[in-house]
Amino acid sequence: MGRTRAAQDTGRAGSLTGGSGPVVVGILNVTPDSFSDGGDFLDPEAAAEHAVDMLDEGAGFLDLGGESTRPGSDPVSQKEEIRRVIPVLERILAVRPEAVISVDTHRAATATAALEAGARLINDVTALRGDPRMASVLKQAGCPVILMHMQGEPKTMQNEPHYEDVVREVTDFLARRAEYAVAAGVRPEKIIVDPGIGFGKNLEHNLAILQNLDTVVSLGFPVLVGASRKRFIGEITGVQEAKDRLFGTVATTVLAYTRGATFFRVHDVRANLEALAVAEAVLLASTSRP
Ligand code: HH2
Numbered sequence: 001m002g003r004t005r006a007a008q009d010t011g012r013a014g015s016l017t018g019g020s021g022p023v024v025v026g027i028l029n030v031t032p033d034s035f036s037d038g039g040d041f042l043d044p045e046a047a048a049e050h051a052v053d054m055l056d057e058g059a060g061f062l063d064l065g066g067e068s069t070r071p072g073s074d075p076v077s078q079k080e081e082i083r084r085v086i087p088v089l090e091r092i093l094a095v096r097p098e099a100v101i102s103v104d105t106h107r108a109a110t111a112t113a114a115l116e117a118g119a120r121l122i123n124d125v126t127a128l129r130g131d132p133r134m135a136s137v138l139k140q141a142g143c144p145v146i147l148m149h150m151q152g153e154p155k156t157m158q159n160e161p162h163y164e165d166v167v168r169e170v171t172d173f174l175a176r177r178a179e180y181a182v183a184a185g186v187r188p189e190k191i192i193v194d195p196g197i198g199f200g201k202n203l204e205h206n207l208a209i210l211q212n213l214d215t216v217v218s219l220g221f222p223v224l225v226g227a228s229r230k231r232f233i234g235e236i237t238g239v240q241e242a243k244d245r246l247f248g249t250v251a252t253t254v255l256a257y258t259r260g261a262t263f264f265r266v267h268d269v270r271a272n273l274e275a276l277a278v279a280e281a282v283l284l285a286s287t288s289r290p
Helices: 044-057 078-095 108-117 134-141 166-183 203-211 213-217 231-237 246-258 269-284
Strands: 023-029 061-065 101-104 121-124 145-148 191-194 263-266
Touching (some): 023 269, 044 061, 061 078, 078 101, 078 108, 166 191, 231 246, 263 269
Parallel strands (some): 023 061
């Protein structure tokens, strides 16, 4: 692989976009079947336009995916994943050459093609279990990686997920996957971890993770939370339509921030960013009390 833009990122994954505060990650699914925006951005032009809108709204980076991982979804072929993702990536970078783009894939070939086309990091929902060649691609590129927890696989993961202690098991899993990545040559400062909200988890499991997110944070890696529009928000609020779950999503973002998360993977950039700005202002305010 030639020298990629990813290799030029020498800082910690946590400061990927320059600052030290919370970072909103804009979701861009170029899939026909994603659970909330499936089919909306299949046309590369529409996808690139939406990408630019999210960057203008203040997204720190974008997460571009060509395969839905919603519960019950079927995998796509590697060829199809590359066919969906690369033209959109190229189109975004033609308009916004400085854009930081992550590609949501567990396939080494897709990651390689994406990094060569200018992606800066890889979001692997299998935490490097999906493709034995992924770790060496990351090592060579020297890029940040998101390692996510999932119990089972998308097709069947919501059929009775089971844990004795979900917070401990998720945290231990992430620690082991980070160890694996480091042993394979990924630098520790390039690792972001993610408890995988909704990936083989019922409502009770998701709530336990969000309530105890500080346990995941205590691993010492920056933490990404992806709760945007997910089913458990609908279960709490009764909102059936995924696109209408913004208010509940914002609550998860603010709570996760107060418990130490750094990255927030969301569909609605502006709302989440404004909520974070207010939360940050309150938390960092210097108040003198008598
Ligand atoms: N959630 C989804 C996909 N990728 N990656 C990380 N790191 N964390 C997440 O929580 C996460 C993820 C599922 O959401 P979405 O992309 O909106 O839907 P779909 O998988 O149906 O495309």
